Amino acid sequence: MIGVPWAKESKQYAVLRSNALHFAAAELAPVADDLEKTVDSPLLWKAVEKAGEMGMLAALVPEQLGGEGVDLYSLCVALEESAVECAGFAAALLFHNAALVPLIYVDRKDLVEEFTKGRPLCTVATAGEAALEDGKINGSAPFVFNVLEGTVALLFPGSGEGRKAAYVRTGAPGVETRIDPYPLGWRVSNFATLDMKSAEPVYVLDKSEKEALAATERTLYLGLAAVANGIVRKAFQKAYEYARQRYQAGKLIIEHQAMRLMLARMLCAMEEGRAVIRRACSVEELGPAIIAWRRAGANACQAAMDGVQIHGGYGYMRDYGMERLMRDAKYCQMFPRPEEEQLLRLLDMVETGT
Secondary structure, eight states: OOOOOSOOOOHHHHHHHHHHHHHIIIIITTTHHHHHHOTTOHHHHHHHHHHHHTTTTSSSSOGGGTSOOOOHHHHHHHHHHHHHHOHHHHHHHHHHHHHHGGGGGSOOHHHHHHHTSSSSOOEEOOSSEEEEETTEEEEEEEEEESOOTTOEEEEOOEETTEEOOEEEETTSTTEEEEEESOOSSOTTSOEEEEEEEEEOOSEEOOSOHHHHHHHHHHHHHHHHHHHHHHHHHHHHHHHHHHHTTOEETTEEGGGSHHHHHHHHHHHHHHHHHHHHHHHHHTSOOHHHHHHHHHHHHHHHHHHHHHHHHHHGGGGGSGGGSHHHHHHHHHHHHHSSSOHHHHHHHHHHHHHHTO
């Protein structure tokens, strides 16, 4: 198998990438198909436990609060390597880590310890409307990822003082969970709608709400870009190997120029993805993160479609794994918010200088 070409990283990130690659190869690759078929599988929790041993369950939380205290690019490296073998697992880790970001702004080591036990993972509600009044939350959050019994979900409900960062727990009084029966991608965990009626939050952030919201969003956008780049790499690996084995019109598929063009596009997408993610991680603004997410998501969808094309009819069969990449790639574009909405937001940000 040929390696990913030219991108060079510092020794720190190269070591991290190597460790994450070995984790994904040992813990995710053998069970990725099973994780896709069974929600809340024991295999999932075994992999989560291993991820916890590597510090991937509290990656961004400072060491004094019990986390690893790594930077955002380090998390992206780990997510990309995990996504190569199982994008759903990588997305579950991302939403869990993003949900912990507001705790960086408060000295609540007890909450960090409570939320990072590893089962269930935490999550972030990215859509819907909720309001915080008199210490109670009312509203609804649709299509929340990573929802199991007892999941702690981060919300940003409106209040008289603007948006607050608040945590609710599924199964608590006032929180009704409706599981979505047939999600398209990321099938390692449930999608659900959370209906809240006078729900008492586990915790409400009482300061730095704007900073917490911006940091959580930035983590989600860049993490999803990394997951998408992992999908591009897997699409390239599978398509390249297949093209070197199958014949069409008397010669190997890889000898056809049209196939080579598709493979070359995937190579460009891999390099582009890492470059835009690395650049966006080096600045604090949200705009570059949204651009990286949009670019990497589009690349992942294109790579998955090209991979299906190279596989021919086999590309649609579950046994070959390309159809899963196609489904997972689309979810990288759908979360945390629709692309069109974020494009308009980007223009507003430039016009207003925010």
